[in-house]
Amino acid sequence: MSLEKHRNILDYAVNFLLRRKGKNLATIIVFTLVVFMLASVVMMMGSLKQEARETLSLAPDITVQKIIAGRQGLVPLEYASAIQNIRGVSRVEPRIWGYYYDVEEDATYTIIGVKSLDTLPVEVVQGYLSSGNAVLVGEALAREKRLRIGDKLILRNHRGGYDKFLVAGIFSSRSALQSADLIVMPRDKAREFFGIPEGYANDLAVYVANPSELPNIAIKIANALPDARVLTKEQIRETYDAIFGWRSGVFLATILGAILAFAILVWDRASGLTAEEKREIGILKALGWSTGDVLEMRTFEGVVLALNSYLAGIILAYLHVFYLGAPLLKPVLIGWSTLYPEFELMPAVTLEDLLLIFVISVVPFLAAVVVPSWRASTIDPDEAMRGI
Amino acid sequence: MILNFWVISQILGVAVVLLLSVYAALQGVRILRRWNPASASEEQLELEKRTYLVSTLMQYALAFQMLSLLLFVATADYLASFISGAMCAFGSLNANSYGFATLWIKILTIFVYSSWLTINYLDSQAEDYPLVKLKYALLLLFLPLLITDIYLEIRYYTSISPNVITSCCGSALRTETNPYGFVAMNFPTNVAMLAFFIAYALTLGLLYTYLRRRQRRLALASGLASVAAFAVSLLAMFTFLSPYFNVVLFGLPTQHRCPFEVLRAPTIGYPFYALLFLGGISGSAVAVVEPLKAKPSLRNSAAKLQVQLAKLALLGFGGFLLISLAFMLLFYSMVGTVFYH
Amino acid sequence: MIRCEHVTKVFNKGKANEVVAVRDVSLEIDAGEVAVLRGPSGSGKTTLLSLIACVARPTSGRVFISGKEVSRLPEKFLTIFRREHVGIIFQQFNLIPELSVLENVTVPLIPTPTPPREGRKRAVDLLKKLGMEKRSSFKVRELSGGEQQRVAIARALINNPSIIVADEPTAHLDTKLAEEFLRIMRSLKEEGKTIVIATHDPLVYQHEMVDVIFDMRDGMLVEVVR
Numbered sequence: 001m002s003l004e005k006h007r008n009i010l011d012y013a014v015n016f017l018l019r020r021k022g023k024n025l026a027t028i029i030v031f032t033l034v035v036f037m038l039a040s041v042v043m044m045m046g047s048l049k050q051e052a053r054e055t056l057s058l059a060p061d062i063t064v065q066k067i068i069a070g071r072q073g074l075v076p077l078e079y080a081s082a083i084q085n086i087r088g089v090s091r092v093e094p095r096i097w098g099y100y101y102d103v104e105e106d107a108t109y110t111i112i113g114v115k116s117l118d119t120l121p122v123e124v125v126q127g128y129l130s131s132g133n134a135v136l137v138g139e140a141l142a143r144e145k146r147l148r149i150g151d152k153l154i155l156r157n158h159r160g161g162y163d164k165f166l167v168a169g170i171f172s173s174r175s176a177l178q179s180a181d182l183i184v185m186p187r188d189k190a191r192e193f194f195g196i197p198e199g200y201a202n203d204l205a206v207y208v209a210n211p212s213e214l215p216n217i218a219i220k221i222a223n224a225l226p227d228a229r230v231l232t233k234e235q236i237r238e239t240y241d242a243i244f245g246w247r248s249g250v251f252l253a254t255i256l257g258a259i260l261a262f263a264i265l266v267w268d269r270a271s272g273l274t275a276e277e278k279r280e281i282g283i284l285k286a287l288g289w290s291t292g293d294v295l296e297m298r299t300f301e302g303v304v305l306a307l308n309s310y311l312a313g314i315i316l317a318y319l320h321v322f323y324l325g326a327p328l329l330k331p332v333l334i335g336w337s338t339l340y341p342e343f344e345l346m347p348a349v350t351l352e353d354l355l356l357i358f359v360i361s362v363v364p365f366l367a368a369v370v371v372p373s374w375r376a377s378t379i380d381p382d383e384a385m386r387g388i
Numbered sequence: 389m390i391l392n393f394w395v396i397s398q399i400l401g402v403a404v405v406l407l408l409s410v411y412a413a414l415q416g417v418r419i420l421r422r423w424n425p426a427s428a429s430e431e432q433l434e435l436e437k438r439t440y441l442v443s444t445l446m447q448y449a450l451a452f453q454m455l456s457l458l459l460f461v462a463t464a465d466y467l468a469s470f471i472s473g474a475m476c477a478f479g480s481l482n483a484n485s486y487g488f489a490t491l492w493i494k495i496l497t498i499f500v501y502s503s504w505l506t507i508n509y510l511d512s513q514a515e516d517y518p519l520v521k522l523k524y525a526l527l528l529l530f531l532p533l534l535i536t537d538i539y540l541e542i543r544y545y546t547s548i549s550p551n552v553i554t555s556c557c558g559s560a561l562r563t564e565t566n567p568y569g570f571v572a573m574n575f576p577t578n579v580a581m582l583a584f585f586i587a588y589a590l591t592l593g594l595l596y597t598y599l600r601r602r603q604r605r606l607a608l609a610s611g612l613a614s615v616a617a618f619a620v621s622l623l624a625m626f627t628f629l630s631p632y633f634n635v636v637l638f639g640l641p642t643q644h645r646c647p648f649e650v651l652r653a654p655t656i657g658y659p660f661y662a663l664l665f666l667g668g669i670s671g672s673a674v675a676v677v678e679p680l681k682a683k684p685s686l687r688n689s690a691a692k693l694q695v696q697l698a699k700l701a702l703l704g705f706g707g708f709l710l711i712s713l714a715f716m717l718l719f720y721s722m723v724g725t726v727f728y729h
Numbered sequence: 730m731i732r733c734e735h736v737t738k739v740f741n742k743g744k745a746n747e748v749v750a751v752r753d754v755s756l757e758i759d760a761g762e763v764a765v766l767r768g769p770s771g772s773g774k775t776t777l778l779s780l781i782a783c784v785a786r787p788t789s790g791r792v793f794i795s796g797k798e799v800s801r802l803p804e805k806f807l808t809i810f811r812r813e814h815v816g817i818i819f820q821q822f823n824l825i826p827e828l829s830v831l832e833n834v835t836v837p838l839i840p841t842p843t844p845p846r847e848g849r850k851r852a853v854d855l856l857k858k859l860g861m862e863k864r865s866s867f868k869v870r871e872l873s874g875g876e877q878q879r880v881a882i883a884r885a886l887i888n889n890p891s892i893i894v895a896d897e898p899t900a901h902l903d904t905k906l907a908e909e910f911l912r913i914m915r916s917l918k919e920e921g922k923t924i925v926i927a928t929h930d931p932l933v934y935q936h937e938m939v940d941v942i943f944d945m946r947d948g949m950l951v952e953v954v955r
């Protein structure tokens with residue numbers, strides 16, 4: 001078993017392919033398109049899943065909102081103590097947060113109040129932090145407003161006046177969804193800025209010690225507080241599941257159809273050898289190539305073609321999804337766009353994604369060409385003796 | 389029931405393997421029935437050509453089955469975010485009794501396919517193709533295995549219920565939350581460690597002495613030891629070995645005995661497991677080849693192949709052991725002991 | 730060197746269009762000899778040649794080359810044997826038109842462990858010997874008939890075979906080129922190669938280097954002239 005032989009045959013296979021550029025071009029284009037389509041979907045799902053994972057990991061076990069006349073209202077802090085008394089609840093945290101519309105940039109930011117800024121996983125400049133009106137901002141926001149650490153950020157408060165803040169740090173978290181348009185400030189500052197009265201919060205974050213008790217505790221809260229809406233992590237998870245499961249199923253139907261069409265095209269291409277190709281293979285066999293050698297050459301041909309199309313498709317899909325924001329897919333994913341009003345897909349391609357795309361594109365292709373390749377390699381060498 | 393892009397793709401992959409294998413088996417039946425090396429008829433020539441088709445189909449089937457194993461683990465990892473309590477592939481596979489069963493059967497098919505291809509390779513080295521009947525008869529035996537694989541896999545996905553809480557690598561340690569009684573997790577760590585080092589000392593020693601002495605019983609013993617070392621290595625990854633990787637690479641707590649975590653560092657994880665498979669497959673093949681030496685036309689090529697296989701097995705197991713020891717050392721330099729439990 | 734024992738080749742056996750192309754032929758050719766298969770069109774020369782060249786297997790009978798029976802070898806081993814022992818010059822040259830002269834000559838080396846560089850070196854040496862070194866980067870279709878045949882000869886010699894087999898080598902050549910071809914064969918004979926030529930060209934079978942002539946009619950060997 002020597003590698004040299006296989007390298008020689010590979011060289012010849014590439015030469016054989018290049019001499020038939022025209023004939024193979026159609027296959028390469030269709031193949032690349034199929035991989036592009038599949039890869040776009042997979043990459044987008046991968047990216048969304050990454051977002052979901054990070055959102056979920058930060059989301060509280062249970063979120064409690066108060067509903068007044070069918071709309072969300074402020075939650076009185078007494079609710080927090082009522083929930084704290086339920087067995088199994090480890091912690092209740094009132095949250096102050098809201099949206100802020102920036103006229104200048106025509107953009108909506110999210111402002112979140114936290115207990116203290118320096119416990120967050122962000123690098124902050126301590127000197128600025130102690131100034132009393134320090135905030136942390138998301139990377140995308142900082143880019144849009146051309147903010148650097150130490151700059152002033154002026155926001156219009158609920159009374160119509162302007163509050164001056166000092167940027168003490170910038171989020172560079174991997175998750176755009178988490179931090180892109182975020183402004184984080186101390187809870188009291190946020191309360192003051194939005195004008196939320198003392199003794200109230202936007203909602204309550206409830207943490208549970210044992211995840212298996214979560215459904216029970218949710219029911220207990222709902223029973224104890226009839227005007228509260230209780231959202232569990234599970235429900236958020238189900239929303240994601242719907243997106244990744246159901247929608248991808250719809251895609252799959254379309255895509256499997258495309259793969260089928262493609263396999264037929266491949267079969268057609270590979271089984272019909274031109275007279276010239278037949279003659280060449282006959283000559284090779286008469287010159288001392290065995291059936292196995294010719295079969296190996298034809299296999300290499302398929303592999304080279306498949307790998308090139310695969311790589312081209314992957315690169316195009318990457319550009320499509322992460323640089324252009326998946327314009328060809330967005331209209332199809334309507335549910336997605338309502339869940340996330342506006343954000344950039346962050347590049348998240350794993351080895352597993354690439355493997356997945358490989359298995360649904362290259363594997364069926366190679367399987368479809370085995371028999372035609374074999375048939376082509378069984379031409380008898382004595383046909384070359386008689387001249388065909 | 390869980391149905392999404394990954395699951396369907398995974399099943400598509402397995403279906404392709406099954407299709408290739410069934411087609412190969414049908415060709416095999418035809419060859420079995422008509423094969424007559426004494427004849428120079430056109431039919432015999434046609435059958436000879438078909439042997440190439442079968443070899444190629446089986447090579448593809450093996451390659452795709454390996455991909456399918458990787459994708460199966462990746463899919464399980466992906467599903468973890470939809471299954472309550474699952475944090476990685478371990479939790480997903482533990483979600484019902486079919487998960488790990490599918491994993492084991494996939495690994496088994498890979499061993500079986502590699503053994504077949506070894507026999508096939510040897511057979512094609514001899515001018516009288518002495519193993520044709522054996523080879524194509526064996527081919528038929530694979531189909532039940534593959535059908536079991538696809539059956540278990542479909543049952544696995546259809547039985548997953550996202551709302552039933554599974555136990556993952558960390559919590560599976562506690563028996564009461566380990567619904568499918570995955571025993572490896574509860575296996576005494578010290579015993580596993582001892583077994584690991586004994587198995588490796590034995591296997592590497594046997595392979596080495598086999599290479600020097602080339603005796604029949606050493607070949608058979610090396611093969612057996614290799615299978616044992618492979619199994620014990622998996623056991624090790626479920627018990628004492630994986631925490632070294634998980635602590636050094638990801639700073640996870642030592643209770644985290646997950647064998648899949650290391651794949652999240654793909655440049656270490658995949659070569660690491662590849663070495664283990666290389667060791668297990670080529671090591672067991674040393675024994676598979678041994679009885680074939682009874683055919684006079686195979687004796688020389690079989691002996692030559694055995695030597696190469698034994699060397700590959702040494703490389704595989706040796707590599708696996710070295711990487712494991714390296715991580716134990718790194719762990720030691722961080723924690724100050726290797727006996728963390 | 731080459732021995733055929735009661736060799737028969739039947740095409741489409743058992744079907745309506747059954748043809749017995751070679752019927753019960755026994756012959757022997759010694760090492761270093763030049764043998765000619767002679768006969769009218771359709772007499773089975775090409776078919777017998779393909780059996781001797783290990784391109785096909787006989788339906789019955791046995792073929793021995795250098796003492797090894799090749800008539801029962803599986804296709805793979807027959808091919809390997811042919812690759813190592815036989816060089817074939819085809820009736821219609823059978824060159825691959827899109828490839829260069831040099832590439833055509835090295836084609837038989839591809840399924841062997843010969844490194845490409847060494848293959849090219851051997852090809853250049855052979856082309857030089859045949860006076861073709863200036864043409865080595867030409868495409869085959871840019872060559873004259875005589876030049877094409879010399880490429881075909883170089884290709885047949887690239888594996889350094891002990892047996893050279895040629896089918897109607899002078900059919901497409903004028904007298905001058907045919908004589909040139911015979912001169913090359915002559916020098917190959919002097920190198921000790923065994924040569925088998927199928928032809929009905931008197932220029933060939935009357936050449937002084939020919940050691941033995943096998944006359945064929947309807948697939949049968951009717952006369953041996955030594």
Ligand SMILES: Nc1ncnc2c1ncn2[C@@H]1O[C@H](COP(=O)(O)OP(=O)(O)OP(=O)(O)O)[C@@H](O)[C@H]1O
Pocket residue numbers: 386740741748749750768769770771772773774775776777
């Ligand atoms: N593959 C084949 N299938 C069917 N018949 C064949 C085949 N090859 C050769 N024959 C037949 O066998 C007979 C001998 O053919 P062959 O080519 O050996 O003759 P030849 O002496 O070389 O003739 P020519 O001088 O015309 O080249 C012819 O009748 C031909 O039709």
Ligand SMILES: [Mg+2]
Pocket residue numbers: 774775776896
């Ligand atoms: Mg002829």
